[in-house]
Amino acid sequence: MAQYTRVSGSVGLITLQSPPVNALSAAVRQAIVDSMQRALSEPEVKSVVICGQNGLFSGGADIKEFRGQMSGPPLIPMIHAIEASSKPVVAAIEGIALGGALELALGCHYRIAHSKARVGLPEVTLGLLPGAGGSQRLPRLIGVPAALDLITTGRHVTAAEALKFGLVDQITDHNTVNVAVKFAQRVAGQPLDARRISTYPCLSPPDVDVLFEEVMQRVRRTARGAIAPIACVQAVRAAATLPYNQGMERERELMATLSTSGQTRALQYFFFAQRAVGRWSMPSGARWDTSKPRPVHKAAVIGLGTMGRGIAVALAQAGFSVVAVETQEKQLMEAKQAISGMLERGAKRRGVAPALDKINYGCNIQSVAHVDLVIEAVFEDMALKKKVFQQLSAVCKPGTFLCSNTSGLDIDQLACQTRNPELVVGMHFFAPAHVMKLLEVVYGPKSSPLAVATAMQLGKKIGKVSVAVGNCRGFVGNRMLKPYLEQALFLLEEGATPEFVDQVLEEFGFAMGVFRMSDLSGLDVGWKVRMADGLAVPNPTTGQATRLRQGRRYSPLGDLLCEQGRFGQKTGRGWYQYNKPGSQVAKPDPWLHSFLDEYRAWHALVARRIDHQEVLERCLYSMINEGFRILEDGIAAGPEDIDVIYVFGYSWPRHRGGPMFYATTVGLNKVLERLEHYHQAHPDVPSLQPCDLLRKLVASGSPPIQKWREVIKKVRSQL
Numbered sequence: 001m002a003q004y005t006r007v008s009g010s011v012g013l014i015t016l017q018s019p020p021v022n023a024l025s026a027a028v029r030q031a032i033v034d035s036m037q038r039a040l041s042e043p044e045v046k047s048v049v050i051c052g053q054n055g056l057f058s059g060g061a062d063i064k065e066f067r068g069q070m071s072g073p074p075l076i077p078m079i080h081a082i083e084a085s086s087k088p089v090v091a092a093i094e095g096i097a098l099g100g101a102l103e104l105a106l107g108c109h110y111r112i113a114h115s116k117a118r119v120g121l122p123e124v125t126l127g128l129l130p131g132a133g134g135s136q137r138l139p140r141l142i143g144v145p146a147a148l149d150l151i152t153t154g155r156h157v158t159a160a161e162a163l164k165f166g167l168v169d170q171i172t173d174h175n176t177v178n179v180a181v182k183f184a185q186r187v188a189g190q191p192l193d194a195r196r197i198s199t200y201p202c203l204s205p206p207d208v209d210v211l212f213e214e215v216m217q218r219v220r221r222t223a224r225g226a227i228a229p230i231a232c233v234q235a236v237r238a239a240a241t242l243p244y245n246q247g248m249e250r251e252r253e254l255m256a257t258l259s260t261s262g263q264t265r266a267l268q269y270f271f272f273a274q275r276a277v278g279r280w281s282m283p284s285g286a287r288w289d290t291s292k293p294r295p296v297h298k299a300a301v302i303g304l305g306t307m308g309r310g311i312a313v314a315l316a317q318a319g320f321s322v323v324a325v326e327t328q329e330k331q332l333m334e335a336k337q338a339i340s341g342m343l344e345r346g347a348k349r350r351g352v353a354p355a356l357d358k359i360n361y362g363c364n365i366q367s368v369a370h371v372d373l374v375i376e377a378v379f380e381d382m383a384l385k386k387k388v389f390q391q392l393s394a395v396c397k398p399g400t401f402l403c404s405n406t407s408g409l410d411i412d413q414l415a416c417q418t419r420n421p422e423l424v425v426g427m428h429f430f431a432p433a434h435v436m437k438l439l440e441v442v443y444g445p446k447s448s449p450l451a452v453a454t455a456m457q458l459g460k461k462i463g464k465v466s467v468a469v470g471n472c473r474g475f476v477g478n479r480m481l482k483p484y485l486e487q488a489l490f491l492l493e494e495g496a497t498p499e500f501v502d503q504v505l506e507e508f509g510f511a512m513g514v515f516r517m518s519d520l521s522g523l524d525v526g527w528k529v530r531m532a533d534g535l536a537v538p539n540p541t542t543g544q545a546t547r548l549r550q551g552r553r554y555s556p557l558g559d560l561l562c563e564q565g566r567f568g569q570k571t572g573r574g575w576y577q578y579n580k581p582g583s584q585v586a587k588p589d590p591w592l593h594s595f596l597d598e599y600r601a602w603h604a605l606v607a608r609r610i611d612h613q614e615v616l617e618r619c620l621y622s623m624i625n626e627g628f629r630i631l632e633d634g635i636a637a638g639p640e641d642i643d644v645i646y647v648f649g650y651s652w653p654r655h656r657g658g659p660m661f662y663a664t665t666v667g668l669n670k671v672l673e674r675l676e677h678y679h680q681a682h683p684d685v686p687s688l689q690p691c692d693l694l695r696k697l698v699a700s701g702s703p704p705i706q707k708w709r710e711v712i713k714k715v716r717s718q719l
């Protein structure tokens, strides 16, 4: 847990030992307390160094311990005792010092970091604040503005940046522990009063009130309802305005509120969910730990529209050689210019050289003959995609993985066009593909574990959070979006406005409400899909029948807007009006309101008052219900996969854990009961009919989300 040794005669070395990240578990904390006592009691020991084993200082408090009753010595008195020590204590920081680990280092009298180390206070990302004195010591050490930045964002900083802030005293390229031991020998016996950060005054800029007001406004704007970032600002404000002891008391009060909040439970769940999706499995039993990926050195992107360009940039920035293909010369030149601009801007932001030479451009599909993996990103049209896959299968060297960036078409149909369907998977990126973190890796019935493992690994290498999902219309993300969009349209028919629906969803925490999001994505995209499905019929005969299609309730509202050329932001008109095409400032549109009135009158619909609760329940519960169906069908292996997809791909507020976790916070029985209520009111809307898995989970006492997989297994084995 922590090893105590004496080195160089006079230095007590405490090595934290708790794989994988030397988290400060109860046992580790106890061992630190015991080791410190030993070091203080041994007269030969003149100074102390604290380090972590395996080149890693520590990942902070043990997040797994947050679930139960805390035991062992608490962090705050332990850190105070270190700071109060009569012998100098030096933190030797290798790898990472995060959260409680950095707070521990702040209690030490000196901090020496390896040049490749990263430090930070990421507690805010877990719905907490640096509650072991970090919110009070950090501003005293590095100043209020820098501390506010680090504490409210939770970002990790490099050793070089930490040195600039004065957060560490020295950085080294050599063995950090050896350097720290020599340093500890040098400072032994020197006075320590000036090294105890808690005794420092907190130096604030003269306009400190203005600063806090500005930061608070920014944080409220970006927090989307999360409470931790706000508490972080309040804690730092206490450091800036109160004596240390009173500041610590304020930190304790704020922490008490946060640590019992539903938000921290959601964020802790999400922390582990993000890691769980890497341990993917397929219904065949193939798994992440038994399926080896094949290395990819050279990749190709076919089709250089918005998505293809983003994918090419993501690959090149991660160091892959890329062949970028667009068959029309003019489009190829435009794409080349756009991609170069994206690479240059990205490189400028990251302070590196642009990876322009990583991409070779071509008009001919033959140019992909020697790549290891191809990502097709042509227009979302099955016939076109099939043709491309036939060509790829003929052109590519044996063993090339063929991937499609379709957002919902049948992967199996594409696989059937090739000689090696086992090498075909979907790689569904999200726009803009070089920015958005999510990647759905879609396996069809013929996809091999090798192909899935390779796509998952490629996703990781290009910095994506990759989630393996099964093949069905819309996969996980877009399949669940369908009932959500559908309910939003029905709510308009029944009396709501786009502004009201969006306001409710944005207050819930979505970055954008459903209508603003649709305007941004372009209304024509879904219209084309609905036309291809025979749902949207241009200028259909009007009347009641138009609201019932293919045996279920249908709202043609989106189709009617498209028929008027209202495609959203790009045309300056959609569910909102914009000053000009391309503008992002959405304004309520009186035309749209009259159009809705006329539409309702035409269909003899009487507008009624729709409240906040109904908007949330119908939009979210119908989506969650589809999530349960997806689990029942085995399209997602577990609820964590769905939640990670929704947070990273669809701006679901992270502090609510994802839609499936949210269902547990509402209560599965309540979700079931409300779905039953709405389905009774709208029997022609199948997405409101509660699915079997939800009923079974409720019948089995609504087990915690971590236990759902067992119930799912049982339900699926009965199918």
Ligand SMILES: C/C=C(\C)C(=O)SCCNC(=O)CCNC(=O)[C@H](O)C(C)(C)COP(=O)(O)OP(=O)(O)OC[C@H]1O[C@@H](n2cnc3c(N)ncnc32)[C@H](O)[C@@H]1OP(=O)(O)O
Pocket (backbone or CB within 6 Å): 020, 021, 023, 059, 060, 061, 062, 063, 064, 075, 096, 098, 099, 100, 101, 122, 123, 126, 128, 129, 130, 131, 132, 272, 275, 276
């Ligand atoms: C009050 C609150 C206080 C005082 C706190 O300290 S809150 C904790 C603050 N610390 C953090 O938020 C750090 C969280 N961890 C990470 O950011 C990363 O895990 C890492 C940078 C430390 C390492 O990243 P990486 O190399 O990519 O590895 P993984 O993320 O996959 O993690 C490996 C396994 O370690 C588990 N882990 C990581 N950190 C902790 C932790 N603090 N407590 C418990 N377990 C931790 C992680 O879950 C992985 O295990 P598996 O889930 O794969 O079993």
